[in-house]
Amino acid sequence: MHAHGYAAIAADAPLVPHEFERREIGPRDVAIAIEFCGICHSDLHIARNEWGFTQYPVVLGHEIIGSVTAVGPEVTGFAPGDRVGVGCMVDSCQTCAPCQGGLEQYCSVGYTATAGGPDGAGGVTHGGFSNVILVREEFVLRVPDGLNAAAAAPLLCAGVTTYSPLKRWGAGPGNTVGVVGLGGLGHIAIRLAKAMGAKVVAITTSPEKVEAARALGADDVIVGTTMDDFGNHAGRLDLILNTASAATDLNPYVSLLGLDGTMVMLGAGSGPGTPLITWQLESQRRSVAGSVIGGIGETQEMLDFCAEHGIGCEIEIVQPGEINAAFERLDRGDVKFRFVVDLRNEARA
Numbered sequence: 001m002h003a004h005g006y007a008a009i010a011a012d013a014p015l016v017p018h019e020f021e022r023r024e025i026g027p028r029d030v031a032i033a034i035e036f037c038g039i040c041h042s043d044l045h046i047a048r049n050e051w052g053f054t055q056y057p058v059v060l061g062h063e064i065i066g067s068v069t070a071v072g073p074e075v076t077g078f079a080p081g082d083r084v085g086v087g088c089m090v091d092s093c094q095t096c097a098p099c100q101g102g103l104e105q106y107c108s109v110g111y112t113a114t115a116g117g118p119d120g121a122g123g124v125t126h127g128g129f130s131n132v133i134l135v136r137e138e139f140v141l142r143v144p145d146g147l148n149a150a151a152a153a154p155l156l157c158a159g160v161t162t163y164s165p166l167k168r169w170g171a172g173p174g175n176t177v178g179v180v181g182l183g184g185l186g187h188i189a190i191r192l193a194k195a196m197g198a199k200v201v202a203i204t205t206s207p208e209k210v211e212a213a214r215a216l217g218a219d220d221v222i223v224g225t226t227m228d229d230f231g232n233h234a235g236r237l238d239l240i241l242n243t244a245s246a247a248t249d250l251n252p253y254v255s256l257l258g259l260d261g262t263m264v265m266l267g268a269g270s271g272p273g274t275p276l277i278t279w280q281l282e283s284q285r286r287s288v289a290g291s292v293i294g295g296i297g298e299t300q301e302m303l304d305f306c307a308e309h310g311i312g313c314e315i316e317i318v319q320p321g322e323i324n325a326a327f328e329r330l331d332r333g334d335v336k337f338r339f340v341v342d343l344r345n346e347a348r349a
Contacts, residue, residue: 004106027072044331067083154313188337201236259284315338
């Protein structure tokens with residue numbers, strides 16, 4: 001299947017228009033005309049080969065909303081015209097214990113990434129900065145009618161990345177959740193935690209973001225980065241979602257946790273940070289954990305939850321020719337809170 005999109009061709013080069021071939025539709029495939037695709041910070045990392053595994057050329061994008069155009073003969077759950085979504089995964093082994101348990105993101109073999117990962121045939125997968133994509137039925141999500149299509153796109157990554165640990169660590173009435181960072185992940189984490197019934201405390205290094213955090217639903221805001229900044233708030237939180245992408249000193253944040261509290265690391269940053277002081281953990285039986293996106297079933301649950309509670313992402317829509325400028329602005333932190341590429345004209349091309 002012939003396709004076109006916008007590809008990274010080198011670490012130091014802008015994205016350029018790119019023609020490429022997708023496989024022909026298979027028995028269990030769903031063909032999707034892409035309408036919107038969010039821009040995630042990981043797209044920037046991969047485009048610039050900051051994680052060291054990028055194969056060029058590569059079409060990025062893994063927060064996809066579109067319409068079904070065709071289905072394979074064995075597909076039973078979708079039909080042409082359905083509004084659907086595709087997140088970070090397009091396949092997994094489907095047989096290992098994590099996959100059998102609905103945790104495809106932890107596939108023992110390794111899931112197939114929507115964009116920028118091995119395609120199993122010696123090439124690289126191409127993602128949502130394009131006009132069309134083919135996805136195995138089990139990895140296609142149904143987008144509820146109550147969700148705005150463009151605002152729903154980042155939910156396929158940022159939404160489930162924050163929803164999954166909130167569910168796993170029991171966010172809800174009677175507990176207090178801290179959210180570090182007010183970017184693409186952080187802003188949706190605040191909305192989700194609030195909708196689950198938790199008290200939400202935003203944690204930011206920027207005093208100018210206090211009002212924005214409250215507007216998103218935060219009950220309180222802590223500003224700072226050091227033990228001295230956080231001294232009056234020690235032991236206050238039950239759970240922290242740390243969405244910061246930069247390596248930093250985690251000890252002040254750990255100090256905010258109460259007995260048996262957990263901080264979950266979600267930002268896909270790199271580089272060494274300040275070592276944890278073990279007494280910080282031992283003294284209150286605190287934990288530091290990690291979490292990666294969410295399984296397909298959990299992603300569908302998250303979309304349904306967002307539709308029920310009227311939750312979407314705050315977005316700025318850009319055209320395909322503006323992706324490079326959006327990357328530069330994303331690198332500067334100049335976005336509130338997520339870029340989404342409008343690909344509807346590409347889908348019709």
